[in-house]
Amino acid sequence: MKLSKDIHAFQERLGHDFADPELLIRALTHPSVSSPNRQDNQRLEFLGDRVLGLVMATALLDHDRQATEGQLAPRFNALVRKEACADVAREIDIGAVLKLGRSEMLSGGRRKQALLGDAMEAVIAAVYKDAGFEAAQAVILRLWGKRVGTVDEDARDPKTSLQEYVQARRQPPPAYVLVARSGPDHEPVFTIAARLQDGTEEQATAGSKRLAEQAAAKALLTKLEQKS
The missing domain is CATH 3.30.160.20 (Double Stranded RNA Binding Domain)
Incomplete structure (x- = not known):
């Protein structure tokens, strides 16, 4: 499958070259533009949320081996919530390559927080399905970067x-x-x-x-x- 220059550039920002580019295209396809012949990213979003959760839980345990569950839970929530996913999505400019329906484009869909967060989770799942857990883990830890170490000591709402x-x-x-x-x-x-x-x-x-x-x-x- 031949990918556009924009998608190639996005793969570089993401840090993963897809063996199966169809997975990436699906992850970037919003329901507003899906069709019987084009799957949207909702199922991948569901999976990506779980992959992200496992990676972040493991990273937090490894980072602070003395933390209690009561300390870890709010930190975990701060790292996996939709706002955090959307922040990472903006850093790698997912919005520039999202496939949106006309109504979503006209309403500023490329900047919407919920939409960006969902797409980020879908892309994580696409990496996982393309190359396995270790590849997804490497991408997540690189993109979330210092967030694991700098998440507020008490990240409660x-x-x-x-x-x-x-x-x-x-x-x-x-x-x-x-x-x-x-x-x-x-x-x-x-x-x-x-x-x-x-x-x-x-x-x-x-x-x-x-x-x-x-x-x-x-x-x-x-x-x-x-x-x-």
Whole structure:
């Protein structure tokens, strides 16, 4: 199968030359452009999520042999969640080679976090099916790079940390209030306030409500800890 220059360049960024290029093409094919004769990447995404999980769990155990399960679990979640996959996908510019339907292209699909994260997992599965676990592991560890060693010592969701902080002081849980929404439908921007019952709050802005809530919670927790 003859590959385009863009796909060849992507293989170089990925660090794996496919013996079966069809696997890579399938991994880059979004459901919006699939057909009876062209499989999309959803099944590969399912597999890639599991391969990534095994590699990251093993890497974390090897990196810190004294860590407890309670310490490892949040670190693991931080490394395999969709945002982390999307960050890696942007670094190797998966968006440039994704095969998308017209509607997805017009709505900014090449920049969508969920779509990029899904494609990254599918590509991991494609490497695994093409050359086995060790090849997939090598690609993952190279692309995730220093993330394993620099993942926050306590990588818990900031919302969980904030809730535990206020509960320990017998205060009601914080509320998350949508302050503003801007931007086009395909690329919205949300401003969220994390607010305590006494009116103390911090605001944050991000491309999704969840990320904005997390950032606001982190900012509010930092403020509270500095006061205590």
